[in-house]
Amino acid sequence: MTGLIGAVSQVVLVAVGSPLLAGLMRQVRARLEGRAGAGVAQPWRDLRKLARKEPITPHGTGWVFRLAPLVLAGTVLVVAAVVPLVTTLSPMDGVADLFAVTALLALGSVALALGGLDTGTAFGGMGASREVTVMALVEPTILLSVFALSVRVGSTNLGAIVTSAVHDPLEVISPVSLLAAVALAVVTIAETGRIPVDNPSTHLELTMIHEAMILEYSGPDLALIEWASAMRLSVLLGLLASLFAPWGIATAGAGLAAVVLGMAALVIKVAALGVLLAAGEVFMAKLRLFRIPELLAGSFMLALLAVAASFFLA
Amino acid sequence: MNLTGTLFVAALGLCLAAAPAAVLTPRRARPLLAGAATTAAGLAGAAAGVTALSGQGWSARLDGVLPLAGVRLDLDPLGAMFVAVTGAVAVCAAVYGVAYARHGLDGRVAQATPPLFVASMLLVPAAASVSTLLVAWELMALTSLLLVLAEHRRRAAVGEAALWYAVMTHLGFAAILAGLAGFAALAGGETFEQLRAAGLPPGARDAVFLATLAGFASKAGIVPLHVWLARAHPEAPSQVSALMSAAMVNMGVYGILRVGLDLLHGGPAWWWLLVLGAGALSALFGILQAAVASDLKRLLGHSTTENMGLVLIGVGAAGFLASGGDSMLAALALAAALLHVVNHSAFKTLLFLAAGSVLHATGTRDLDALGGLRARMPCTTALFAVGALAASALPPGNGFVSEWLLLQSLIHALPTSGVAGAVTMPLAVGVIALSAGLAIATFVKAFGVGFLARPRTPGAERASESPPAMIGGMALAAASCVILALAPATVLPGLSRLAASLVPGSGHPPGPVPVSGEVTLRLTGYEGTISPLLIAVALAIAVIGLLGAVRLFASRRARRAARLWDCGAGPMSPRMEYTATSFAEPLQRVFDDVLEPESDLDVTPTKESAYLVESVRFRARIPDRIERRLYDPVLAAAGALGRAATGLANGSVHRYLAYGFYALTAVLVALAVIW
Numbered sequence: 006m007t008g009l010i011g012a013v014s015q016v017v018l019v020a021v022g023s024p025l026l027a028g029l030m031r032q033v034r035a036r037l038e039g040r041a042g043a044g045v046a047q048p049w050r051d052l053r054k055l056a057r058k059e060p061i062t063p064h065g066t067g068w069v070f071r072l073a074p075l076v077l078a079g080t081v082l083v084v085a086a087v088v089p090l091v092t093t094l095s096p097m098d099g100v101a102d103l104f105a106v107t108a109l110l111a112l113g114s115v116a117l118a119l120g121g122l123d124t125g126t127a128f129g130g131m132g133a134s135r136e137v138t139v140m141a142l143v144e145p146t147i148l149l150s151v152f153a154l155s156v157r158v159g160s161t162n163l164g165a166i167v168t169s170a171v172h173d174p175l176e177v178i179s180p181v182s183l184l185a186a187v188a189l190a191v192v193t194i195a196e197t198g199r200i201p202v203d204n205p206s207t208h209l210e211l212t213m214i215h216e217a218m219i220l221e222y223s224g225p226d227l228a229l230i231e232w233a234s235a236m237r238l239s240v241l242l243g244l245l246a247s248l249f250a251p252w253g254i255a256t257a258g259a260g261l262a263a264v265v266l267g268m269a270a271l272v273i274k275v276a277a278l279g280v281l282l283a284a285g286e287v288f289m290a291k292l293r294l295f296r297i298p299e300l301l302a303g304s305f306m307l308a309l310l311a312v313a314a315s316f317f318l319a
Numbered sequence: 320m321n322l323t324g325t326l327f328v329a330a331l332g333l334c335l336a337a338a339p340a341a342v343l344t345p346r347r348a349r350p351l352l353a354g355a356a357t358t359a360a361g362l363a364g365a366a367a368g369v370t371a372l373s374g375q376g377w378s379a380r381l382d383g384v385l386p387l388a389g390v391r392l393d394l395d396p397l398g399a400m401f402v403a404v405t406g407a408v409a410v411c412a413a414v415y416g417v418a419y420a421r422h423g424l425d426g427r428v429a430q431a432t433p434p435l436f437v438a439s440m441l442l443v444p445a446a447a448s449v450s451t452l453l454v455a456w457e458l459m460a461l462t463s464l465l466l467v468l469a470e471h472r473r474r475a476a477v478g479e480a481a482l483w484y485a486v487m488t489h490l491g492f493a494a495i496l497a498g499l500a501g502f503a504a505l506a507g508g509e510t511f512e513q514l515r516a517a518g519l520p521p522g523a524r525d526a527v528f529l530a531t532l533a534g535f536a537s538k539a540g541i542v543p544l545h546v547w548l549a550r551a552h553p554e555a556p557s558q559v560s561a562l563m564s565a566a567m568v569n570m571g572v573y574g575i576l577r578v579g580l581d582l583l584h585g586g587p588a589w590w591w592l593l594v595l596g597a598g599a600l601s602a603l604f605g606i607l608q609a610a611v612a613s614d615l616k617r618l619l620g621h622s623t624t625e626n627m628g629l630v631l632i633g634v635g636a637a638g639f640l641a642s643g644g645d646s647m648l649a650a651l652a653l654a655a656a657l658l659h660v661v662n663h664s665a666f667k668t669l670l671f672l673a674a675g676s677v678l679h680a681t682g683t684r685d686l687d688a689l690g691g692l693r694a695r696m697p698c699t700t701a702l703f704a705v706g707a708l709a710a711s712a713l714p715p716g717n718g719f720v721s722e723w724l725l726l727q728s729l730i731h732a733l734p735t736s737g738v739a740g741a742v743t744m745p746l747a748v749g750v751i752a753l754s755a756g757l758a759i760a761t762f763v764k765a766f767g768v769g770f771l772a773r774p775r776t777p778g779a780e781r782a783s784e785s786p787p788a789m790i791g792g793m794a795l796a797a798a799s800c801v802i803l804a805l806a807p808a809t810v811l812p813g814l815s816r817l818a819a820s821l822v823p824g825s826g827h828p829p830g831p832v833p834v835s836g837e838v839t840l841r842l843t844g845y846e847g848t849i850s851p852l853l854i855a856v857a858l859a860i861a862v863i864g865l866l867g868a869v870r871l872f873a874s875r876r877a878r879r880a881a882r883l884w885d886c887g888a889g890p891m892s893p894r895m896e897y898t899a900t901s902f903a904e905p906l907q908r909v910f911d912d913v914l915e916p917e918s919d920l921d922v923t924p925t926k927e928s929a930y931l932v933e934s935v936r937f938r939a940r941i942p943d944r945i946e947r948r949l950y951d952p953v954l955a956a957a958g959a960l961g962r963a964a965t966g967l968a969n970g971s972v973h974r975y976l977a978y979g980f981y982a983l984t985a986v987l988v989a990l991a992v993i994w
Contacts, residue, residue: 012853028971063883065773067693072862075869080860086857099839099848099855104723109854111759114715118763122897125772126883130897133767137760138905141610144756145749152730152748160846163731172419220884225873229865295799298909312745316733 011092011255011264018268019085022275023239024048024232029276030283037287055228062219066123072228073120078233081240082111091267092244092255093164093171098109100163100258106244107144110196110237114140115229121218132217135294139202139214142301143195146308150185150192152247157181163247170251177249180318184311186249193245194253197238199282201292201300206233212291239275241280246274268297323394324377326367326444330406332749333360341431342459350420354413354788357437361409364441366404372396372813378447381399384592384709385450391510393447396817397581400657401444401573404664407799408566409437411668412558415675415792418785422679424556429469436462443570447508449499456495457572462486463567465753466559467551475552484551486543491537495574502582515892524583528590533576539571539621539627542601546946548624549608553616553684557675558792560616564623564671565664572630572660578819579638588642592743595635599750601628604945606757610764611914611941613905615674615684618765619667622710625754626663630656632747633725636732637822639743645737646822647844648728651833653818654811655724661810662717669796673703676789677769686765686899691774695782699784700770707762708799712755715855717804723849724834726751731845740870758799760906768899775893804850807839818937900939905943916941 028045030305035042062071084106087097101109118136120128155161157176158169170176195202198215219230247254253270255263294301320328331538337356343437344352371377382389397666405563413433420430442455444558464485465871498850503509506517519527540548548568575594579586605624613617633656676699677692680683691698729744729751736744774780783883784790803810815832831843839850885891907916918939925931968975 041693056869057875058874060874060878061881062878063881065691065883066769069693069771075862076858079858082636082861082865083854083857093609097853100850100853100857101714102847103848104726104852105719105849108712108714108719115711115759115763119767119771122763122767122902123693123771124883125893125896126885126891127895127897128884130768130772130902133763134897134902134905136907137763141756141760141906142755142909144759145752148726148748148752149745152733152745155730156733158846159731159734161727162846162848165846225869228873229869294905295940297910309745309749312733312748313741316741 007255007258007259007261007264008092008094008096010261010266011267012086012095012097013202014264014268015091015095015271016050016082016085018271019236019239020082020244022272024052025236026239026242026275026279027235030279033280033283034287037284043169047106048231052228052232056113056225056305058224059222063124065125065219068263070120070123070221073116073123073187074222074229074233076116078229078236080109080116081233081236084109085240087163088240088244089163089247090240090271092259093168094257094259094263095164096158098164102161103166104148104156106145106163107151108240111140111144113237114196117218120222124221126221128213128217130219130279131218132214135168135214136218139195139209139297139301142213142298142302143192146188146192146304147303149305149312150188153181153185153308153315156312156315160268167247168256170248171254174252177251179292181311181315182187182249184307184314186245188304188308188311189245189248191300191307193241194282195301197229197234197241199238200289202297205263207291212294213294242278246278250274254302321375321377322371323367323375324379326363326370327394327402327441330360330363330367331438332410333357333363334434334441338431338440339435341428341434346425349427349430350425352416353434354417354420356778357413357434358410358880360434360437361406361413364406364409365403367394367407368399369400370417371399371937372403372817384868385454386844388448388450388509390451391448392442392445392451393511394445395815397573397576398444399819400814401569402441403662404569405437405440405444405566408562408664409440411792411796412561413673414576414790414795415561415672415789416439416558418788419556419558419675419679419903421786424469424862426469428465429556432462432465433562435990436466436559440562440566440570444573447511449503449514450900453492453496453499454664457492458565459570460492463559464488467555469556469559470554474554475548475620477545479555480550482546483547483693485973487537487547491534491544493534494530494537496535498527498534498578501530501665507858509667511582515584518744519583523584524764525590525962528579528583528586532575532594534878535571535574535578536597536631537571538574539568539631540601540602540605540624540625541571541597541627541631543945543949545601545605545624546918546943546950549617549620549943552623553614554622557616557671557678560619561668561671564620565667568623568627572634572656573626575634577629580823582822585638585641588639588739590737590797591635591638591642593635594631595639595743595747596629598628598633599747601625603628604633604751606754606761607910607913608941608943610757610761611903611916613686613903615677615689615765616671617684617688618686618761619674623663624756625758626659627936629722629751629754630659630663631916632656632751633659633728636728636744636747638820639729639740640732640736641822641824643740644824645735646730646824647833648735648817650703650734650819650821650830650844651724651731652728654833655721655728657814657818658724658811659718659721660805660866661814662709662721662800663828665717665796665799665803666706669702669793669800670710672789672793672796673699673706676781676785676793679785681722681778683776683778686769689769689774689779690772690778690893690896692770692782695774696784698790699793702790702797703770705757705797707766709804711759713759715804715851715858716799717807720804720851722751722755724840727842727845727847729916736916753922757906760903763897764902768897769904772896773893775896780797805855806850807840811840845893847968913944915944
């Protein structure tokens with residue numbers, strides 16, 4: 006029962022809180038750049054406004070274009086129910102492991118890339134092409150980091166990995182864990198389209214990845230995509246926090262109070278990571294598109310080192 | 320004769336009867352007759368395979384059929400699995416072929432050969448002696464060669480592809496012949512029972528394994544013996560491409576399993592690391608070529624090389640783990656590989672048939688010239704989407720399940736398999752991950768550029784939906800993809816039992832099955848669960864819930880059609896769309912050093928000034944680098960040798976008589992000295 010409540014609270018928290026996380030990050034950037042900022046709740050106000058607008062279907066687009074935002078948001082919601090953010094006792098825990106979670110997130114990106122291609126504009130094609138290129142190069146890093154983390158517990162099951170880290174906090178500062186953490190952090194930045202891989206606030210076609218794909222979306226469809234992107238960022242940051250700083254998560258035998266505590270811990274951890282990411286972005290510029298593979302190759306090396314360390318230091 | 324035997328003989332009989340019947344019937348009735356007979360044969364074959372896999376084996380001995388050796392057949396579980404897959408693929412291809420034949424393929428040879436091809440592919444895994452296997456293998460090569468040549472009058476490329484295929488398949492045959500003949504000679508008998516019982520010295524075992532591995536790997540399109548595959552499979556008529564790419568390549572895997580694990584009972588670790596390495600190289604090289612290909616059927620051919628590579632990674636890991644004594648994990652890796660064989664056959668059949676529909680409707684396989692088929696061919700588009708989802712190994716597709724199992728077997732191998740394993744397993748996981756990522760890019764390109772957006776040429780503009788029989792064939796393949804994706808437990812118990820019994824050192828009776836469970840799949844002895852059905856259900860609930868929420872909370876105004884954003888510059892032409900080539904350009908640039916693409920640019924200036932351009936011509940080509948480095952020098956040397964040899968033959972009869980005289984004298988002298 007606690008597990009079910011925890012899983013539902015996780016989904017609700019991600020659904021409601023992620024636009025606020027986006028707002029918080031924009032606010033931090035604004036303050037650091039000397040601007041006043043629009044306030045933490047601005048993304049919610051944007052979403053409300055977009056949702057009330059007239060839905061528009063550009064000429065020549067079809068069911069793929071319409072379905073893409075729904076699939077994107079659907080995959081993130083499923084992932085939010087599966088990964089241990091508030092509790093490791095989610096009834097969905099055995100359904101999908103870390104491999105399945107990354108594959109589900111990739112499915113969301115694929116849906117959006119196909120939506121971009123369906124418009125038949127050069128922007129849509131360009132965005133889709135760049136997105137899948139980055140995704141193809143990110144994949145090895147993700148799976149190798151998963152591999153490194155799974156060696157200790159002998160399973161890729163997320164609940165098992167997090168539970169083991171909760172019970173043995175010193176594991177978190179082992180070389181395996183640290184190397185995997187850096188590799189996964191780079192991957193998270195690439196997957197969520199943040200600086201230095203992509204710039205979420207750009208409107209210059211030479212540099213766009215994500216924004217180029219969704220150029221033709223408007224109204225409720227765009228609201229769905231913006232919301233899903235924010236959820237994706239919070240789920241990935243939450244996952245990073247759970248894997249490498251699992252304190253506060255409700256584990257086996259926990260009651261309702263632990264779930265509430267877990268929710269508070271999640272909010273604090275994800276907000277801290279978000280602030281850190283936003284502050285980092287202020288001091289960085291976006292990489293040239295064809296320098297991104299170098300960054301990802303670097304993260305792949307770290308992941309490979311993590312696996313090697315997990316064997317040779319064990 | 321038991322049920323298995325009856326069904327299997329019925330399947331063979333139908334195939335063998337269909338061939339002469341197709342020759343004798345008039346042109347109009349021919350495709351229907353041949354198609355119906357092949358469909359029935361496929362159904363009987365698949366049923367025979369399933370009954371044999373569930374324990375009811377069958378064997379037969381026909382002494383009078385082949386001179387000297389006779390024919391020996393034995394449907395054991397390993398062979399039965401490949402018989403079942405071949406039968407299922409044959410059903411889809413045959414149903415589809417009834418309508419596809421209207422496309423100028425209703426000639427006698429084109430209609431009489433496919434049943435024989437299917438019969439040969441049913442015979443190969445059922446053969447229980449070296450001579451039977453070799454005869455069936457050669458029959459398979461010859462019938463498929465005839466089918467590759469079916470359209471040779473229409474395209475010049477067919478002849479070249481068939482020549483490559485003929486040479487490569489016969490070199491492979493020679494390698495298998497040498498390996499198995501040597502094996503039989505050393506064992507003192509040629510039936511598989513005698514081979515199994517024979518104890519060979521280690522050097523001879525290595526030689527037999529390496530020779531047969533080369534031959535079987537070339538049939539499976541494994542790098543560096545893959546060059547024929549991406550040429551021959553696309554040039555064959557599409558239902559034949561499906562048979563070749565989804566059923567025939569499996570025979571290579573079957574051969575490696577039969578000889579390596581069954582007849583030789585496994586071997587030293589380096590055999591299997593070699594298999595694993597070849598598989599990893601094929602997976603990466605195949606999918607990289609597919610990612611930059613713009614010919615739809617060629618892309619699918621390269622993807623076959625990739626998937627066979629993934630299968631061999633599983634087979635290699637299984638052999639390697641078994642040589643280290645870890646038979647449970649070895650069985651898991653083998654079950655993953657076998658499941659991937661089944662999954663690949665299902666989705667590759669579907670994809671090749673859908674590619675054939677596109678070719679049929681538009682007259683082109685060039686992705687750069689396609690587009691806009693979503694509105695013109697809705698069924699084909701939806702079916703291709705199912706296949707593309709499976710091929711890119713994303714949930715809820717069936718490719719995901721087998722890749723998940725494969726990854727599980729590799730990651731659990733790390734702690735137990737020593738330093739060789741500690742180096743190999745992470746790299747294998749990296750290879751699988753990169754090939755999965757590139758497969759996503761490949762199939763987003765194939766589906767997004769080929770089927771979505773707007774038509775890029777008049778041919779694509781005029782496309783219309785395929786006839787019902789073709790859609791029926793594709794729908795059968797798509798249905799099997801969906802069943803395999805949502806309920807892999809329909810085939811996994813049989814495959815797991817087979818894998819557990821096949822792993823050397825598993826003992827009698829074999830150990831527990833490596834994967835179990837109905838809805839949620841569980842690994843035995845290791846922690847790891849997944850539930851493909853529940854993932855799909857959760858995804859469906861989430862999407863439907865979101866649709867409801869959007870209806871409820873968002874604007875309820877009707878959807879309005881609007882212009883695309885064209886930067887205010889007027890209507891956009893299809894020439895402004897991204898093409899498959901431009902889509903793959905970033906990947907091509909990233910893998911520049913591996914692919915070595917060639918491009919040349921001709922700029923013609925106007926007469927008046929060197930700075931004003933009259934026309935610009937750009938050509939880009941991505942040659943197969945392995946072919947260029949490995950095959951071109953050999954071919955050039957053979958050509959040079961041939962030209963040099965013409966000097967010996969100048970047409971003078973005196974000279975030829977002199978050659979004869981000298982040669983005879985030389986032989987006599989040699990004999991006199993040696994004797």
